[in-house]
Amino acid sequence: MSASLIQASRRNVGAPRIGLPDEINSWQSRLSAFAALCEKRAGEADEQSIVHPSVVEAFHALGVAAAPLPTGFGGIGLIETSEWSALFDTLRTFGAADLSVGRLFEGHANAIDLVHRYGTDAQFKKLANAIQGGALTGVWGADGANPLQVRQVAKGWLLEGGKILASGAGLITRPLVTAGSEAGQRLILLDLKPGERTDLSGWTPLGMRSSATGSVDLSGLLVSDSRLIGRPGDFMRQPHFSGGAWRFCAVHLGGAEHLVELYREQLRQRQRDNDPYQLQRIATCVSAAGSAAYWIKAAARQLALRSEEAEKSVALSNLARGVTERSALDVMEAVQRGAGLSAFMRANPIERVARDLSTYLRQPVPDLAMAEAARFALADAGSIKDMWDLDEG
Numbered sequence: 595m596s597a598s599l600i601q602a603s604r605r606n607v608g609a610p611r612i613g614l615p616d617e618i619n620s621w622q623s624r625l626s627a628f629a630a631l632c633e634k635r636a637g638e639a640d641e642q643s644i645v646h647p648s649v650v651e652a653f654h655a656l657g658v659a660a661a662p663l664p665t666g667f668g669g670i671g672l673i674e675t676s677e678w679s680a681l682f683d684t685l686r687t688f689g690a691a692d693l694s695v696g697r698l699f700e701g702h703a704n705a706i707d708l709v710h711r712y713g714t715d716a717q718f719k720k721l722a723n724a725i726q727g728g729a730l731t732g733v734w735g736a737d738g739a740n741p742l743q744v745r746q747v748a749k750g751w752l753l754e755g756g757k758i759l760a761s762g763a764g765l766i767t768r769p770l771v772t773a774g775s776e777a778g779q780r781l782i783l784l785d786l787k788p789g790e791r792t793d794l795s796g797w798t799p800l801g802m803r804s805s806a807t808g809s810v811d812l813s814g815l816l817v818s819d820s821r822l823i824g825r826p827g828d829f830m831r832q833p834h835f836s837g838g839a840w841r842f843c844a845v846h847l848g849g850a851e852h853l854v855e856l857y858r859e860q861l862r863q864r865q866r867d868n869d870p871y872q873l874q875r876i877a878t879c880v881s882a883a884g885s886a887a888y889w890i891k892a893a894a895r896q897l898a899l900r901s902e903e904a905e906k907s908v909a910l911s912n913l914a915r916g917v918t919e920r921s922a923l924d925v926m927e928a929v930q931r932g933a934g935l936s937a938f939m940r941a942n943p944i945e946r947v948a949r950d951l952s953t954y955l956r957q958p959v960p961d962l963a964m965a966e967a968a969r970f971a972l973a974d975a976g977s978i979k980d981m982w983d984l985d986e987g
């Protein structure tokens with residue numbers, strides 16, 4: 595943990611407001627306490643397709659919701675570039691605990707980062723206050739058959755259409771949505787009531803059932819100027835748009851590592867841990883997860899510390915996506931073959947985590963991401979060995 599993060603923890607910024615014991619007041623211990631709770635509730639949340647109420651409560655009570663905010667706004671600064679490593683650890687930890695919670699936290703941190711980057715001071719302060727007051731945020735960018743549009747009218751800005759695949763729908767009251775406009779794509783920070791305009795009935799996936807991913811009909815909503823964040827086109831501005839993909843990769847990594855841990859534990863319990871084929875599978879899993887960790891960290895570090903090298907930052911994150919996906923698919927195959935039928939039986943957590951991971955691995959345009967990274971490598975005049983700083987820091 596960096597010096598500033600340690601100081602923030604010592605100052606007890608974003609500390610619990612419901613009188614929890616002193617020993618869980620440092621960030622690391624609050625993070626662990628939250629992760630342990632998520633892991634404990636994950637099976638029940640999946641069964642019921644809900645974000646578990648105790649997790650929602652702890653999200654605020656343990657200061658997790660406020661953690662991405664800069665220290666001056668009551669957080670511990672996880673979105674600050676100097677804290678990229680702490681954010682990486684946090685996303686990985688939540689991914690291991692429950693991939694659905696990891697998804698929600700990733701969106702929450704991303705929205706905070708976008709408003710911090712492109713919004714005015716007043717807009718950011720308002721969001722920070724709302725978060726301190728118990729609100730959650732997230733980025734809802736996906737459009738369906740009726741894509742969200744916004745147009746200026748006499749009394750402000752009128753929305754027409756809606757969003758699909760919106761995680762935390764019904765729970766998130768300050769979503770950051772993308773909307774088409776005459777001037778280009780806009781970002782709008784909404785103020786919704788819990789459950790408002792939400793439809794979760796279409797979310798019938800294999801995994802990630804407890805991510806409350808739904809559709810939201812925003813037609814007829816009128817918003818003021820102060821809700822529009824940044825300039826047209828900011829959302830997809832590079833390198834942060836594609837470069838930020840490292841964050842969901844870190845969550846995926848946590849899920850894959852959790853699977854390896856469950857597999858290792860079950861091999862030991864069944865006294866199958868000396869079998870040469872199982873040993874080979876363990877080696878495959880450990881090296882696959884380790885490789886992904888290397889690439890994701892390199893992409894996170896590059897974006898945080900050298901974002902002026904925009905094309906390189908994007909290419910590295912795109913490659914990290916490919917490595918993470920391949921690694922997770924290899925881990926899932928090895929774990930499912932190695933644990934056998936038990937990996938497909940409820941309530942073995944391997945069954946749920948593999949379902950969640952295989953669903954959450956589906957991210958936009960993976961082929962395009964790899965093709966763009968390949969074009970960067972082809973256009974680069976230098977040697978391949980000097981292309982990335984994978985082992986730095």
Ligand SMILES: Cc1cc2nc3c(=O)[nH]c(=O)nc-3n(C[C@H](O)[C@H](O)[C@H](O)COP(=O)(O)OP(=O)(O)OC[C@H]3O[C@@H](n4cnc5c(N)ncnc54)[C@H](O)[C@@H]3O)c2cc1C
Pocket residue numbers: 697701732733734735736758759760761762802805807953954955956957958959960961962
């Ligand atoms: C659990 C979960 C939660 C989510 N939450 C959110 C959220 O809160 N906010 C949000 O905005 N989104 C969210 N999403 C949606 C996510 O960001 C992606 O939009 C979605 O996962 C894309 O998946 P896809 O496989 O359909 O992607 P696609 O991009 O459609 O890819 C599917 C396949 O088609 C290929 N392909 C893509 N385009 C073309 C083309 N033009 N021609 C040929 N082939 C093509 C791809 O390379 C890939 O092989 C969530 C998704 C999941 C799984």
